[in-house]
Amino acid sequence: MISKKREDPAWLRRLLLGLGIGWIVVLVVAPIVSVFAGALSRGGSAFFAALVHPDTLSALRLTLLAALCAVPLNTVFGLAAAWLLSRFQFRGRNLLATLIDLPFSVSPVVAGLLLVLVWGQQGWWGPWLSRHGVHVVFAWPAVVLATVFVTFPLVVRELLPVLQEQGSSEEEAAILLGANGWTMFWRVTLPNIKWALLYGVVLSATRAIGEFGAVSVVSGHVRGETNTLPLHVEILYNEYRFQAAFAAATLLVLLSVVAVSIKGILERRAHR
Numbered sequence: 331m332i333s334k335k336r337e338d339p340a341w342l343r344r345l346l347l348g349l350g351i352g353w354i355v356v357l358v359v360a361p362i363v364s365v366f367a368g369a370l371s372r373g374g375s376a377f378f379a380a381l382v383h384p385d386t387l388s389a390l391r392l393t394l395l396a397a398l399c400a401v402p403l404n405t406v407f408g409l410a411a412a413w414l415l416s417r418f419q420f421r422g423r424n425l426l427a428t429l430i431d432l433p434f435s436v437s438p439v440v441a442g443l444l445l446v447l448v449w450g451q452q453g454w455w456g457p458w459l460s461r462h463g464v465h466v467v468f469a470w471p472a473v474v475l476a477t478v479f480v481t482f483p484l485v486v487r488e489l490l491p492v493l494q495e496q497g498s499s500e501e502e503a504a505i506l507l508g509a510n511g512w513t514m515f516w517r518v519t520l521p522n523i524k525w526a527l528l529y530g531v532v533l534s535a536t537r538a539i540g541e542f543g544a545v546s547v548v549s550g551h552v553r554g555e556t557n558t559l560p561l562h563v564e565i566l567y568n569e570y571r572f573q574a575a576f577a578a579a580t581l582l583v584l585l586s587v588v589a590v591s592i593k594g595i596l597e598r599r600a601h602r
Contacts, residue, residue, distance in 0.1 A: 408485025442547025
């Protein structure tokens with residue numbers, strides 16, 4: 331006897347769909363609309379003037395610089411760490427996996443404080459760096475370090491399940507057929523993990539662009555020098571320059587929309 335497939339009632343489907351759409355509207359659509367409405371509240375000329383302000387452009391450059399430094403570093407580290415954890419068994423493996431997940435469990439503010447304790451003038455390496463004229467904390471290198479710290483687990487955690495699922499049989503076959511390590515990686519491993527790798531890169535870039543807590547601790551809030559876009563928005567808002575704050579926030583929204591669009595394209599191609 332063939333059992334009929336059970337279908338949920340139409341009213342239940344509509345109710346769940348309505349709740350989902352309403353929740354998205356309240357939490358996502360409404361805030362985005364309010365940001366753009368606030369940015370354009372004084373007209374287009376004031377909006378573009380706030381966008382091309384030197385402090386806004388400086389914050390945008392530093393934000394992109396931090397992301398452009400953090401993403402390649404985390405990509406290389408993520409590939410190496412995921413390969414190590416998925417292909418080898420060794421003493422301390424679980425400890426290494428736990429340390430990689432540490433930025434997920436540590437508050438970004440605490441992470442920034444840890445960087446100050448290590449790289450600051452009173453920290454472990456700060457006095458030696460100061461004697462050689464190198465300034466890390468309250469300068470752009472600290473912003474890059476904080477961004478790298480909070481984003482480095484993302485690529486690893488996207489690659490590790492894929493590598494564990496696919497196993498090493500194809501790679502072993504390539505080695506037996508005479509391929510060297512690099513050939514095996516480029517011809518066998520990378521094609522199997524490319525979508526997961528690109529997905530992790532997009533997530534890392536998005537997280538890097540929007541990072542606030544750790545960067546806020548180590549930047550020093552030097553206007554025009556160490557402020558990223560999130561910090562710049564906070565300063566403008568605290569100064570009651572709401573229209574300029576909303577205008578700067580639209581840049582973050584647009585960058586996030588681009589990243590989410592790329593993420594959606596990668597997901598569709600991965601499913602294919």
